[in-house]
Amino acid sequence: MSVGHPAPTTTELSFAPIERQASLSDEHKAEVDHRDFLSQEVEAVRSAWDDLTYKQTARLFWKGSLVCFLAAFSAFTDGYQIAMVGNIIAFDGFVKQFSTANDPTTGAAILAPGVLSAWNAVGSVMQWCGMNFFPIISNRFGRKWCMIGYWLVIAAGCACETGARNWKVWLLAKMFVGLGVGAMQVTMQVYLTEMSPTSKVRGAMLSMYNFWWTTGLFIGTVVITLLHKQDAEDWLRVIYSEWSQVAVMGIIYAFLPESHWWHARQGHHEKGVKSMARINSNVPGYNAELEYAIVRRTVEHERAYALSVKEVPWLSIFKGVNGWRTFLSCYELTAAAFVGQSFLSTYVVYFFEIAGSTDAFANTCITSALGIVCTIFLIFGLDVVGRRRLITYGISLMWFSLLLIGCLSLVKNQNKAINGVLIFLACLWTICFNLANGAGWPLVGEVSSSRLRAQTAGFAASVSVAFGIGLGYGTPYMISTASLNWGLKTCFFFAGISAPLVIGLWFVIPETTGRSAAELDEMFEAKIKPWRFRKYVTEAQRVGTSKATGAQVEAASA
Secondary structure, three states: OOOOOOOOOOOOOOOOHHHHHOOOHHHHHHHHHHHHHHHHHOOOEEEEHOOOOHHHHHHOHHHHHHHHHOOOHHHHHHHHHHHHHHHHHHHHHHHHHHOOOOOOOOOOOEHHHHHHHHHHHHHHHHHHHHHHHHHHHHHHHHHHHHHHHHHHHHHHHHHHHHOOOHHHHHHHHHHHHHHHHHHHHHHHHHHHHOOOOOOHHHHHHHHHHHHHHHHHHHHHHHHHHHHHOOOEEHHHHHHHHHHHHHHHHHHHHOOOOOOOHHHHHOOHHHHHHHHHHEEEEEOOOOOHHHHHHHHHHHHHHHHHHHHOOOOOHHHHHHHHHHHHHHHHHHHHHHHHHHHHHHHHOOOHHHHHHOOOOOOOHHHHHHHHHHHHHHHHHHHHHHHHHOHHHHHHHHHHHHHHHHHHHHOOOHOOOOOHHHHHHHHHHHHHHHHHHHHHHHHHHHHHHHOOOOOHHHHHHHHHHHHHHHHHHHHHHHHHHHHOOOOOHHHHHHHHHHHHHHHHHHHHHHHHOOOOOOOOOOHHHHHOOOOOHHOOOOOOHHHHOOOOOOOOOOOHHHHHHH
């Protein structure tokens, strides 16, 4: 099967004449190959490997895919931490240990509402800080050192949880963990985007984060529930179980290569070539120097563009074309937050109870299983279906689900049939949320320029967290019987405030599937309409794709 352009007669990526090569030493041949490669392929801004099919890419670049799969394991800790926060308060021993108040009726020890609010608020605020502060470390010292930095922060948080015996130390633990998790969420999006073997499977690589996150949430819920059934007093076993994930993260981070995109921006060109060769040396016909030259040319183009418009670091993410790209990075995550995330996602167990299903553990397992199924679909289908379709149709269906749930809540005489429809709509909302958000997070790392990727991703994620904090604060009052007592009518509120955002999705979300960084730069700088991205033919496609060699063609056809 042909890949990209027709293959030249030679089967290696060398361009010196054959007769001339025969008279040269191996060392001189390398020099000639390198000079000729620079002179003939320097204009390429898109790799011939990007023309491989999904199946071909997965088969040839299995080593690079494995690197992304292992790096994404970080999300397991994120999901497990969420499961722990939501379930550990059910342990009698935990409540007794951190109690600062007593039930006025029974006199039993309880966790004061103010303490619970402080834990949640501090965790969210520190998550926001991690998303905005750690991109500075990522850009200055590299993605890998940033990973090691937030790993130490998360480990410090786990140490505080292990030693905590009063609510203030637990608050300190939430600060550390929130800071580390926020940094991890942003850094992993950037790293997986940059380390994806080709643009054809970039969505699959980014979806691996969601896969590990939902898996961690599910396994965490199951493990903690089983530990609770065995001994509701021994809450420390839950904390000890976290250390296994922290240890695995540390081992993985020790062996991960630095991003070649970061090396290119820092001028570490030899290290950049070595990084690409390290993870792709097993691919027949792969030339690390050629592929790195494409990365380097893209970086230099972005740097030249920044100088031409007199960009100021950090502030540039809010101006001109980059400002538009930042807006797009924020849009889907923010829209998802407004379309009921703080209600149907955070209080899904409560929702099921209102609908007549009272088995909290079974309800959690159902939603977690749906999440895992959706992420598996995204790994194999995101780069086929595309980001725009999943986001626009997914969030639109979420909105209609909200509206229908609100309408059904007006029925006075609720019965099993209506309860069944409510549960179905909640499951539909959950599926659409996982698919849309699963496509939205990759968009965060893709639509920004490679030069501003860390800053843009951090800002976009922190914006969604900020809105989430606000909506999350108000939602309990909406559903509380002691306050507004809206119940399922809360869906009307979220449907109302999110309607403009849902309509706007169809006009602002671009299709980035299969596009290289250079192609995306070209389309954004040319101000192509977002709904035309999918079919737009770029100059990079027409004249800027590197020529496929005989070795590449042979490898793809094997």
